[in-house]
Amino acid sequence: MLALTLFSTKILAQDSLKVKQCGTPDVPMAELQKEFYFGNNDSLYRLLARLPQIHQTLLQQHGIIADRVWRDDDPSIIWSVPVTFWAYIASTGEYPAAHRNAQSVIDELNRNFTKSRLPIRFYQVCDVNMVVNTSFVSPTTESLWDAVINSHHREATLNIHLVNSLGIGLNGIWHMRQDNRKNAVFLTRAVTTDGSTSTHEVGHFFELKHTDNGYAQRDECITEPVSRTRTWNILPCFSKWLNSNLMCNSTGDALCDTPADPCLGFFDMILLNECGFGNKKIRDLYGDSYYYPPAGASQPDVSNFMSNMLERSCRNKFSDGQRGIIVSSFTSGRNVSNSAAWSSPVVRFDTYEPDHRPQTARRIAIEEKQLHTFHKASFGNFLTDCDVDYVYFDVPLWGRYTVFTSAEIGKTHANTIIRLMALRTA
Numbered sequence: 232m233l234a235l236t237l238f239s240t241k242i243l244a245q246d247s248l249k250v251k252q253c254g255t256p257d258v259p260m261a262e263l264q265k266e267f268y269f270g271n272n273d274s275l276y277r278l279l280a281r282l283p284q285i286h287q288t289l290l291q292q293h294g295i296i297a298d299r300v301w302r303d304d305d306p307s308i309i310w311s312v313p314v315t316f317w318a319y320i321a322s323t324g325e326y327p328a329a330h331r332n333a334q335s336v337i338d339e340l341n342r343n344f345t346k347s348r349l350p351i352r353f354y355q356v357c358d359v360n361m362v363v364n365t366s367f368v369s370p371t372t373e374s375l376w377d378a379v380i381n382s383h384h385r386e387a388t389l390n391i392h393l394v395n396s397l398g399i400g401l402n403g404i405w406h407m408r409q410d411n412r413k414n415a416v417f418l419t420r421a422v423t424t425d426g427s428t429s430t431h432e433v434g435h436f437f438e439l440k441h442t443d444n445g446y447a448q449r450d451e452c453i454t455e456p457v458s459r460t461r462t463w464n465i466l467p468c469f470s471k472w473l474n475s476n477l478m479c480n481s482t483g484d485a486l487c488d489t490p491a492d493p494c495l496g497f498f499d500m501i502l503l504n505e506c507g508f509g510n511k512k513i514r515d516l517y518g519d520s521y522y523y524p525p526a527g528a529s530q531p532d533v534s535n536f537m538s539n540m541l542e543r544s545c546r547n548k549f550s551d552g553q554r555g556i557i558v559s560s561f562t563s564g565r566n567v568s569n570s571a572a573w574s575s576p577v578v579r580f581d582t583y584e585p586d587h588r589p590q591t592a593r594r595i596a597i598e599e600k601q602l603h604t605f606h607k608a609s610f611g612n613f614l615t616d617c618d619v620d621y622v623y624f625d626v627p628l629w630g631r632y633t634v635f636t637s638a639e640i641g642k643t644h645a646n647t648i649i650r651l652m653a654l655r656t657a
């Protein structure tokens with residue numbers, strides 16, 4: 232009896248290893264095959280090289296002839312993406328951390344996109360929208376995700392829904408409604424501070440696929456081989472061979488610069504408590520080892536933002552091909568219609584954003600000078616004025632302090648009202 236129990240447990244464990252547990256579904260090959268970079272990754276590198284030229288063209292569209300600095304801290308920003316946050320609560324006033332969660336998400340996105348040398352930054356449009364709706368607090372089915380998007384969506388912005396839970400094993404998803412093409416990111420509160428999940432889901436918003444795309448199929452016309460030089464066998468996959476003779480740019484995620492990935496969402500794939508691939512046994516459909524890859528190939532990349540890596544803190548980079556896809560989403564892809572509004576120079580936000588609330592106030596030290604701007608939000612044909620900035624400062628008791636304000640050089644002095652909001656003693 233005991234032996235039988237152990238035996239069946241083992242079978243179950245092996246079966247569960249074959250199940251893919253990743254949130255956003257695989258992109259079918261028929262769809263991937265329509266991408267301009269399918270079979271031709273060089274087109275992505277050429278697009279990246281054209282960024283300065285794209286910058287100039289967009290400046291001219293806004294009537295700006297000479298190049299100008301949009302943000303003092305980083306002159307190369309091209310697109311400032313407005314983000315609308317929705318937070319769901321069962322009754323009024325139950326989610327006071329929502330403002331800080333939204334701030335963490337924006338901070339993570341800006342940190343990771345800066346580090347990835349992408350000319351894209353994110354800002355929060357106005358306040359977090361608090362919605363009292365019991366069934367949206369933990370939406371665990373696709374029809375509920377559809378319902379959320381249908382009732383709470385701001386056009387021409389990136390919509391992020393902050394929820395309690397999304398179902399077992401799911402912490403973040405990017406979801407597209409099939410009927411009206413509206414799409415949004417969903418994040419559980421827990422992952423807003425993990426450093427990579429927001430970036431991963433926003434990667435899907437910019438049309439990136441998982442690095443293990445197509446692995447579950449175990450099909451030689453779909454699943455990416457470990458080798459970077461393996462070429463198509465013309466007979467079984469004739470239509471693929473028409474696109475390219477190289478397999479790595481026309482299987483998996485269709486990118487040769489992301490290594491073949493056997494789904495890193497399982498304990499037996501990774502080194503626990505450190506960032507590394509750990510499965511010495513697994514081989515691809517041609518017998519090549521993922522752990523000891525052939526010359527010119529690499530182990531599965533546990534640091535790629537688009538991997539389903541179990542240890543989320545390991546993810547910290549986009550490949551160049553992925554950077555090209557993100558840019559193409561603005562120049563020829565799903566976000567092309569937003570490209571002009573999102574490059575508007577009226578959106579010139581400071582590095583302390585978002586700081587719309589006392590809970591998200593950033594610290595200003597004694598003697599420190601900070602530049603805060605009051606910018607508009609630009610989405611579609613709308614311009615909204617709703618920027619509010621909070622700061623806080625620590626002082627020893629019994630001192631006397633003077634607060635100085637001044638206009639930015641070359642700008643008119645804004646009417647400034649300074650309110651001392653609260654005295655907090657340590």
Ligand SMILES: [Zn+2]
Nearest residue numbers: 254255431441
């Ligand atoms: Zn994903």
